[in-house]
Amino acid sequence: GAVVSQHPSRVICKSGTSVKIECRSLDFQATTMFWYRQFPKQSLMLMATSNEGSKATYEQGVEKDKFLINHASLTLSTLTVTSAHPEDSSFYICSARLTGEPYEQYFGPGTRLTVT
């Protein structure tokens, strides 16, 4: 099956710094990628939909200036958490979707962000 990687798997940063998380589709091209955030004991919450070569579409309540998404190629999307604060600590999961029915979606292993 298709493989999606995320880097880093874990990151600890200080409050006020920025962190970049990479999401790569390793063996397929993905026009569309998704970014999710998951707090402990909660479900996945969609943050934004990232389309290659265009601006990301953010879900209601997600600050686009804080969570910068770039999808510069068909195999790479990045999420940058700017000026991170402790409340941004969470598990971030990306997924990449194939084009065409059934629009199969493959998930990365996640990145655990801790802001101290």
Next chain:
Amino acid sequence: AQKVTQAQTEISVVEKEDVTLDCVYETRDTTYYLFWYKQPPSGELVFLIRRNSFDEQNEISGRYSWNFQKSTSSFNFTITASQVVDSAVYFCALRAPSGSARQLTFGSGTQLTVLP
């Protein structure tokens, strides 16, 4: 609007017991896909099954089986002879054309604990 309800927040069983995880969904679309994912403590989502709305045939895969009932909008998941390694959070998800960008809508998840 799409909605997925997993009413069981936590379930605890003893090894070798059978357990059923419930999933009820809402969508106005006639064509849609239903999914089950497993999320072990490592955090990575593991795909278990995808079911097309036109295929109501129940499916069995080893100790896993799924019961899809369109009449009650349910897609329940049964683990037979549970094992400790089955302990995880299980998510039911729905994808329908009317959903934005054909994104997945996740239920809140069911934490399954299998005791030795």
